[in-house]
Amino acid sequence: MGWRVGAVLSVVLSLALLVSLCGSRSGTRGATADASLGWGMTHTQYSAADGDPSTVDTAVRALSAQSLPQNQHIMGWGADNPEPSPGHYDFASLDERIDLIRRTGGTPVITLCCAPDWMKGGSPGRTDWSRRALETAPSPDHYDDFAALAAKVAERYPDVRHYIVWNELKGFFDDSRKRWDHVGYTDLYNRVHRALKKVDEKILVGGPYLDMDSFAPAHRRYASSLSGPWGSVDRRVLEAFEYWNVHKVGADFVVVDGSSSSRGGRVLPDEFRATDKFTAVGRWLRQRTSLPLWWAEYYVEPGAEDGRLGHWTARHRLAVEAAAMMAIAAGGAETAFFWNPQRRDGRCAACLWPSAEPGRDAPETPPIMDLIRRFGVTFPPGTAHRPARVTGADASAVRTLASDTTVLVVNTLDRTVEVTVDGRSVTLDGYQVRWLDNRT
Template sequence: MVATVLTGIGSFLPLVAGPDQPVQMMLGVTHGQHSLGSWLPEEDRAAGEQILSSAPMLQNQHIMGFGALNPEPAPGEYDWSSLDSRMDLIERTGGTPVLTLCCAPDWMKGGKAGSTDWNRLTDAPLPAHYADFAELAARVAERYPQVHYFQVWNELKGFWDTAGNTWDAEGFTEFYNQVYDAVKKVRPDAEIGGPYAVLTLFAMGNTGSAIAGPCGRVDERVLSFYRYWNTHKHGADFVAVDGSTRTWDQGLITSPGAASAFYTDATRWVRKLTGLPVWWAEFYPDAADNTDEARAAATLDAVARAAEGGASAMLLWQPQAEAGLPYGALWTDPADGPICPTSLTKAWSWLVPRLRAGVVQIVRDVPQALLRFVDAGQTLTVNLSASAQLLHLDGVTESLPPFAVTLG
């Protein structure tokens, strides 16, 4: 029933909300290597599952890597055990499943059949094996009929044209088309998206970029890639994008509040180019401080910015916090003690059903400082700044501490 409720939302372009209008968008997570694995104590797994169950959100899993073993170690020999386990987790916690059709077994990329070299996980299949990967993708789609949404590949891994110093748009699009055709043949009902490329920002160069602002300029090579893919694809039901507010060459070059406008600008550009619903398969907003509270505020600001641009979905990369990944998460790193909710958890769980239903209005009382998500009965208020802010509302003045996230 959950999947049925959510299916329609990703299948059409939500209206770009004007002032005082509600926004509509799906939220979710992508599971990583360490999402509630069997090695955790039972109480930790239960705590994580309770957080996932708090609101029926999108839950994305790759078919190989990121918590899933090689599904086809040798031609025609399948091992679905780990992928089945992840799909069971998603079903158990009421999630709407999404599958990312990545990565590829070793024998498809020049390796030895029957073995898996995880150091080569991100290699692309050889062109001679595009059809083999497409067949694997079709088998996945048949095995998991409960999955409605499929993303093709991840961040163009292995599709860099070294000689041309750019992305291999022609090669990837040929690969994408074979996968798209194979999945649609066995699952005409499936919603398939791509190309899941990173909209990399630069501080220098790219003066002609179609997406530019205080945060930097998007690499024109990736925009050219999107144009090629959009023209030559056999079809798509949504378009997947990925991006950080940090530039490749100089890091964050403006305030986090100003940089987050990237998610609005990029969403609008991709919508205009493709005419398709836009999914942020990954998003990485830099926070103003290296604290859990600041990361939660930055994440919520990015969600608001994307929704304001008309995005259809946003997936948080892995729900579990990790020391080397300074972005928002839904539960703490088990290495630091028993799993607990983070500063983002309650707000995320509150937003999931309300954004999905299109009943939330976004209000920016103080640009880059005070943000509110408002529905008929409650308000989620976020202080985006490192200083206390005064909120004047209905004759009442409230002081919000730095990076405060309140619900009332």
């Protein structure tokens, strides 16, 4: 995926945002924010910022149709270096992203990643946008500088109430010990937490944004007890969480991310049952903390993290996405963010809105956006849910999640099945995702 802002925003978008940009510094904080936000998305490189007015219009319509939590990083993934040299700030691109969230009625979330080059051994005034450089953590002697930058961001956007500290412990792997430097990360986290709470104690702060990486079942060296037919989570990741959970100065929510596939891109036993990993991870975390659980990213198709998708049909992909969301909810999470909403070239099989293509009208919003919207409305934070009772010869092939009013049903087979769901006969086409009224 891209890392740096690649093009200037369209004049149309800039003019539309002008009024709100003027208020970037002067917003006010409202009542105490809720630590559970529901289902939303993360803005990445080409997220309503591609310079094409048709694409901007498509994105704004898609985001404005329903209020969603929207996450944005402070550097990379569509935002320029916010502090190119000590004490010299450039928030123009971040201003534009935050104001896009505001104008579309979203709940803004900021991920405090990544760090300016001078905080990690680079030269002041220069920015290396290579992936390796971007994902380097600040050096320990600059932890306070990064915390100060976090406070500056919080002061600039007083209406932003939710902050995630760093991203996937990037740059914190200790090669000599072959494990995560959870001590270093927790030190950084604690300094940032204190700095944000000093700006406003009502700001909500979460971490550690760990990638719950897993291995195939045959792996033994770093296997853990958090396992299933889908594989086992790397025990070093669990050790990092345990350390942070004990030594953090405080947190308002817990953040993780991950893929249903194991390392090497294998989905085991199959693409649907592999999503059970999300439930297992959630339940493991719920046993260790009562804090609200967030998934900052979640992936179901091998290669999706880097924008490389396979040969699944749109219907197939939507079914697996729905199964993953159900599994995440079953694990106790009430907040989750879809990654990669848009591509530059318009060809994106799993985006929330497509980029406009020359000579063509703006396309309709893809079904995945509709799924996220409806899932968020049907299963908002605090909603009691359960699996529905499914019977019939193909009952094991059907996944469900039911609230008091609605049942979400997914057929995991590429053929028609007939089952009974909570006492009613239901026919499902291959890979069909269907919503049933549960009030009759």
